[in-house]
Amino acid sequence: MDHIPDIFGQLPKQASTLAASVDWLYQFIFWACVIMFVVIIGAMLFFVAKYRAKPGEKPLAPGPKHTTLELAWTFAPLILLGALFHWGFQSYVFSAVAPATSIEFRVRAKKWNWEFEYPSGSREGGVLVVPVHQPVKLIMSSEDVLHSFFVPAFRVKRDVVPGMYSTVWFEATELGEYDVFCAEYCGTSHSSMFAKVRVVTAAQYREFVLNMDRPPAGKTKAQWGAELFTANSCSACHHVVAGEAGGVGPNLFGVIGSEQPLEGGGTVHADLAYVRESVLRPQAKIVRGFTTAQMSTFTLSDSRIEAIYAYLETLR
Amino acid sequence: MATEAQNASAAPVDAAHATTDRNFFQERSGIKSWLVTLDHKRIGLMYLVAVVLSFLVGGLFALLIRIELLSAGRTIMDADTYNRVFTLHGAVMVFLFIIPSIPAALGNFLLPIVLGAKDVAFPRLNLASFYLYVVGAVLALASMIIGSVDTGWTFYTPYSSNTDVGSKNAVIWMTGAVFVLGFSSILTGVNFITTIHKMRAPGQDWKRLPLFVWATYATSVIQVLATPVLAITLLLLIMERGFGLGIFDPRLGGDPVLFQHFFWFYSHPAVYIMILPGMGIVSEIIATFSRREIFGYMFVAMSSVAIALLGFLVWGHHMFTSGQSEYSTMVFSALTFLVAIPSGVKVLNWVATLYKGQITLSAPMLYALGFIVLFSIGGLTGLFLGTLSVDIYLHDTYFVVAHFHYVMVGGTVCAFFGGLHYWWPKMTGKLYDERLAKVAFWIFFIGFNVTFLSQFVLGSRGAPRRSWDYLPQFEELHRFSSVGAFIIGIGILLMVIVFVRSLVSGAKAPPNPWGSAALEWQTTSPPPVENFASTPVITRGPYDYHLATEGELYAGFPEDFEPSKKA
Numbered sequence: 084m085d086h087i088p089d090i091f092g093q094l095p096k097q098a099s100t101l102a103a104s105v106d107w108l109y110q111f112i113f114w115a116c117v118i119m120f121v122v123i124i125g126a127m128l129f130f131v132a133k134y135r136a137k138p139g140e141k142p143l144a145p146g147p148k149h150t151t152l153e154l155a156w157t158f159a160p161l162i163l164l165g166a167l168f169h170w171g172f173q174s175y176v177f178s179a180v181a182p183a184t185s186i187e188f189r190v191r192a193k194k195w196n197w198e199f200e201y202p203s204g205s206r207e208g209g210v211l212v213v214p215v216h217q218p219v220k221l222i223m224s225s226e227d228v229l230h231s232f233f234v235p236a237f238r239v240k241r242d243v244v245p246g247m248y249s250t251v252w253f254e255a256t257e258l259g260e261y262d263v264f265c266a267e268y269c270g271t272s273h274s275s276m277f278a279k280v281r282v283v284t285a286a287q288y289r290e291f292v293l294n295m296d297r298p299p300a301g302k303t304k305a306q307w308g309a310e311l312f313t314a315n316s317c318s319a320c321h322h323v324v325a326g327e328a329g330g331v332g333p334n335l336f337g338v339i340g341s342e343q344p345l346e347g348g349g350t351v352h353a354d355l356a357y358v359r360e361s362v363l364r365p366q367a368k369i370v371r372g373f374t375t376a377q378m379s380t381f382t383l384s385d386s387r388i389e390a391i392y393a394y395l396e397t398l399r
Numbered sequence: 400m401a402t403e404a405q406n407a408s409a410a411p412v413d414a415a416h417a418t419t420d421r422n423f424f425q426e427r428s429g430i431k432s433w434l435v436t437l438d439h440k441r442i443g444l445m446y447l448v449a450v451v452l453s454f455l456v457g458g459l460f461a462l463l464i465r466i467e468l469l470s471a472g473r474t475i476m477d478a479d480t481y482n483r484v485f486t487l488h489g490a491v492m493v494f495l496f497i498i499p500s501i502p503a504a505l506g507n508f509l510l511p512i513v514l515g516a517k518d519v520a521f522p523r524l525n526l527a528s529f530y531l532y533v534v535g536a537v538l539a540l541a542s543m544i545i546g547s548v549d550t551g552w553t554f555y556t557p558y559s560s561n562t563d564v565g566s567k568n569a570v571i572w573m574t575g576a577v578f579v580l581g582f583s584s585i586l587t588g589v590n591f592i593t594t595i596h597k598m599r600a601p602g603q604d605w606k607r608l609p610l611f612v613w614a615t616y617a618t619s620v621i622q623v624l625a626t627p628v629l630a631i632t633l634l635l636l637i638m639e640r641g642f643g644l645g646i647f648d649p650r651l652g653g654d655p656v657l658f659q660h661f662f663w664f665y666s667h668p669a670v671y672i673m674i675l676p677g678m679g680i681v682s683e684i685i686a687t688f689s690r691r692e693i694f695g696y697m698f699v700a701m702s703s704v705a706i707a708l709l710g711f712l713v714w715g716h717h718m719f720t721s722g723q724s725e726y727s728t729m730v731f732s733a734l735t736f737l738v739a740i741p742s743g744v745k746v747l748n749w750v751a752t753l754y755k756g757q758i759t760l761s762a763p764m765l766y767a768l769g770f771i772v773l774f775s776i777g778g779l780t781g782l783f784l785g786t787l788s789v790d791i792y793l794h795d796t797y798f799v800v801a802h803f804h805y806v807m808v809g810g811t812v813c814a815f816f817g818g819l820h821y822w823w824p825k826m827t828g829k830l831y832d833e834r835l836a837k838v839a840f841w842i843f844f845i846g847f848n849v850t851f852l853s854q855f856v857l858g859s860r861g862a863p864r865r866s867w868d869y870l871p872q873f874e875e876l877h878r879f880s881s882v883g884a885f886i887i888g889i890g891i892l893l894m895v896i897v898f899v900r901s902l903v904s905g906a907k908a909p910p911n912p913w914g915s916a917a918l919e920w921q922t923t924s925p926p927p928v929e930n931f932a933s934t935p936v937i938t939r940g941p942y943d944y945h946l947a948t949e950g951e952l953y954a955g956f957p958e959d960f961e962p963s964k965k966a
Binding site: 092093095101104108109112113115116119120123124126127130131134135136137140142143144145149153156157160161164165167168170171172173174175176177178179190227228229230231233235236238239240241242244245246247262264265266267268269270271272273274275328399 | 478481482547549551555557558561562564649650653654655656689690691692694695698720721722725728729732733736737739740743744746747748749750751753754755756757759760768771772775776779783784785786787788789790791792794795796823855856859860861863864865866867868870898916943944945948952
């Protein structure tokens with residue numbers, strides 16, 4: 084009984100190493116329930132059909148006490164229940180402990196999208212690309228309310244809780260694209276908080292990761308940098324047109340190559356190293372006059388920072 | 400004319416048959432006689448009207464949900480409206496309908512009668528708890544008027560600490576409503592426990608208590624012990640929202656998972672507040688319409704107590720994916736399986752009662768048998784959810800929605816309807832149209848399965864719950880489910896018609912239309928103010944058909960009874 088066919092099409096396609104054991108248990112419980120249901124309800128219907136009241140019948144005297152029978156059906160189910168507990172716990176432990184060989188991704192959930200951070204530090208919203216036959220561990224956090232990371236095809240689900248990290252892992256076994264749902268109600272667009280997991284071959288994955296840190300085909304480094312500048316919402320705080328003021332952070336027009344005055348005295352030469360530091364550790368050097376607002380910390384790969392730098396260089 | 404002559408056969412309940420010429424409706428009249436009444440029967444009926452109204456409101460929300468889900472994307476309302484509608488459906492059904500439904504409405508009416516008492520132990524407290532219910536309902540209504548909540552009935556933090564969709568204060572009003580309703584529930588519980596301990600008629604010992612009383616007793620214990628936790632939790636939530644006290648919101652240094660622990664510490668036992676009284680009703684109906692004692696009476700009675708106690712130890716099974724520790728998860732799963740046992744014991748004993756019984760398929764009996772079928776499905780699908788790795792997959796999908804609707808609607812609501820039919824002649828003194836009532840049952844039963852069987856499959860295929868929109872692969876089943884909801888609606892409408900017709904033009908009910916041996920059928924329909932003309936003395940149990948006299952089991956009017964017939 085290694086495999087119980089899903090004759091009613093109750094479960095979606097399996098695509099992870101966990102799925103088979105969950106599905107087996109599901110089907111086992113399903114058939115156990117069907118049998119119990121048929122026996123109990125069958126008996127009920129049979130008795131109802133057979134033992135109808137007849138007019139003028141005298142009431143029954145009570146039968147003997149059936150203590151043994153009572154005790155039997157009180158305790159016998161413990162065998163089934165014990166087995167279910169055991170199997171359920173077994174595959175739960177399997178799903179709770181990520182193998183040491185897992186590659187780790189960071190997942191940030193917020194109303195109402197998923198953002199995936201690759202081991203290289205690059206971030207991508209909406210699609211997580213992972214290699215097949217490779218354990219993958221997600222370290223998840225939420226920026227606002229509860230969310231829950233749910234991939235039906237992998238049979239995994241884990242709440243993403245603000246204020247703590249939660250983890251989930253899976254090893255995909257089938258190439259393809261799988262739905263990611265948010266399973267914990269999170270407000271207005273909860274039902275469209277979708278993402279995809281795209282399972283690719285190891286070679287495709289390497290290729291993808293390399294390309295993540297390269298300008299897309301047909302674009303220069305600076306053009307890619309301009310895209311990253313908006314995609315990472317740098318543009319939300321920084322103006323880039325000469326003379327425009329009033330942004331949360333300094334206007335970045337003409338900054339590169341200049342001497343920037345710092346809070347607490349002194350200046351710094353705005354080169355690549357400075358931009359890099361500004362992005363990765365914004366609090367290290369504070370531009371004079373910008374003590375009230377704080378720039379949030381970003382994790383970007385070197386080549387992305389270089390691309391942004393190339394873009395900022397064009398602003399003069 | 401009130402019933403004049405009651406049969407005066409040698410009875411277990413000597414004085415029960417003495418004459419009274421005024422029933423509790425006639426004793427006093429006018430609006431005020433209802434509003435300030437201390438009579439448990441009148442309070443029970445006021446509760447009944449209130450919970451039925453709540454049920455109809457909650458049902459309308461359910462239909463709105465199902466219309467919206469007829470097709471993917473927007474059907475009739477936007478996502479924010481939908482979120483409020485499903486929240487209201489849950490909150491109204493749970494707090495305003497199901498929790499008070501059986502205990503406060505039917506329980507209030509029946510408990511003193513079946514104990515042989517004149518009233519509950521604290522009649523004033525009883526009226527107070529009714530008015531607390533009304534205050535709670537008004538607060539809930541106020542929250543709807545000012546914009547209404549969109550948190551889900553579970554009020555999970557930190558969403559509920561911060562949401563201001565619709566209105567900034569609706570969450571405070573709604574949780575305030577639930578807070579007040581909780582007190583109503585606690586007072587009813589205290590009252591019932593005292594009544595059962597102190598007000599039993601002479602001879603009414605614990606082993607003779609109807610199973611409905613055992614179930615009510617177990618329920619009351621949970622109400623008294625668990626509800627305060629909910630009250631405190633909601634108060635903390637109100638303080639967090641109102642005064643920025645950091646308890647659950649991580650931004651204020653709080654812990655959102657703590658809220659879930661608190662919430663389910665009440666709300667899981669509350670599941671048993673909802674289902675136990677239903678089980679009590681089913682025991683009564685099955686005994687009456689099989690004309691015999693419930694098989695394994697003591698096992699059934701004790702299983703209620705076992706469920707009540709075990710019910711306190713399994714709250715963590717709502718939180719397997721929440722981030723609680725793996726060890727607690729393991730323990731909660733194991734304990735959860737244990738609760739399956741007493742529920743199973745009940746079902747098996749009911750079925751065994753039917754064996755060689757003298758069965759009549761009346762409308763109440765159909766509801767009781769319907770309960771067994773639907774509750775079995777609800778209970779068995781609980782096995783999927785107790786099994787850890789399978790629950791991780793099914794948690795927060797439609798599978799769970801289907802599971803708890805089978806237990807709460809297929810179970811409790813079905814039993815409530817059964818009880819309503821069963822005791823209707825006692826409460827109103829009127830008979831209803833049995834044939835039409837049975838038709839209504841079948842429509843309800845079929846509609847229910849259409850609605851919720853399809854939701855099991857939706858869930859097992861991975862459709863998350865509380866979703867305004869869904870992927871195209873789920874559309875077919877959602878449609879199917881929506882059609883079922885309307886069939887249920889028709890069934891309930893027909894049931895309402897049956898009852899209204901009975902009130903308007905129903906034939907007068909004899910004291911014991913079902914020929915039951917139980918105590919409540921040994922007084923007039925409807926009963927006099929003091930339930931019995933003088934305190935009855937109990938000499939046998941409610942199911943001792945073999946000890947009951949022919950007169951006691953006589954289903955017609957006492958004046959027509961001819962004891963000599965048997966010769």
